[in-house]
Amino acid sequence: xxxxxxxxxxxxxxxxxxxxxxxxxxxxxxxxxxxxxxxxxxxxxxxxxxxxxxxxxxxxxxxxxxxxxxxxxxxxxxxxxxxxxxxxxxxxxxxxxxxxxxxxxxxxxxxxxxxxxxxxxxxxxxxxxxxxxxxxxxxxxxxxxxxxxxxxxxxxxxxxxxx
Numbered sequence: 536x537x538x539x540x541x542x543x544x545x546x547x548x549x550x551x552x553x554x555x556x557x558x559x560x561x562x563x564x565x566x567x568x569x570x571x572x573x574x575x576x577x578x579x580x581x582x583x584x585x586x587x588x589x590x591x592x593x594x595x596x597x598x599x600x601x602x603x604x605x606x607x608x609x610x611x612x613x614x615x616x617x618x619x620x621x622x623x624x625x626x627x628x629x630x631x632x633x634x635x636x637x638x639x640x641x642x643x644x645x646x647x648x649x650x651x652x653x654x655x656x657x658x659x660x661x662x663x664x665x666x667x668x669x670x671x672x673x674x675x676x677x678x679x680x681x682x683x684x685x686x687x688x689x690x691x692x693x694x695x696x697x698x
Contacts (some may be wrong), residue, residue: 536681540670541588541600541663541666541667541670542591542657542666542667542669542670542673543644543657543658543666544652544670545590545673545674546583546587546649546650546654547650549579549583550649552579552644553576553579553583553642554643554646555640555641556572556575556576556579557576557635557642557643559571559572560573560576560635560639563564566628566631566632569632569635570631573619573622573635577619577623578620580615580616580619580642581616581679581680582621582677582681583677584612584615584616585676585680586673586674586676586680587673588612588676589676590669590672590673590676591655591657591669591673592608592609593606594654594669594672595653596658598660599605599656599659599660601653601656604652605653605657607648608645608648608649608653609668611641611644611645611648612645615638615641615642615645618637618638618641619638621634622635622638624633624648624688625633633687659661663673
């Protein structure tokens with residue numbers, strides 16, 4: 536049943552994947568291609584952030600007493616979410632390019648803080664088996680999020696066709 540990957544390894548892998556997507560945006564020439572990659576970033580960050588807050592952050596906040604540290608992480612998630620919403624609706628190319636750079640910087644800073652500070656707290660309060668169990672909970676939560684979004688998306692598509 537165990538995936539033999541602990542939550543810290545899973546999160547670190549996901550951080551690397553998202554940062555790689557930002558690097559791909561920088562290499563692309565056309566705004567259209569950049570926006571396609573951004574959609575992948577948004578999808579990945581939405582799943583990651585929500586699952587992380589419902590599992591890993593919740594446990595750390597309850598069990599470590601590090602409420603401020605976790606609240607900062609949650610606020611950074613909120614800020615990233617607002618930026619992503621703005622990017623989805625931004626029609627000015629120069630503003631879009633500026634905002635994607637700001638989002639990248641925000642995500643890089645968040646990842647650095649999380650991997651240095653929050654991961655250190657987790658290592659202090661959890662053993663390897665507990666970190667693996669949190670990893671399993673995180674992956675299950677991501678799966679639930681994907682399934683619920685898929686269901687909601689299907690319903691939205693049904694109603695779009697009828698109007």
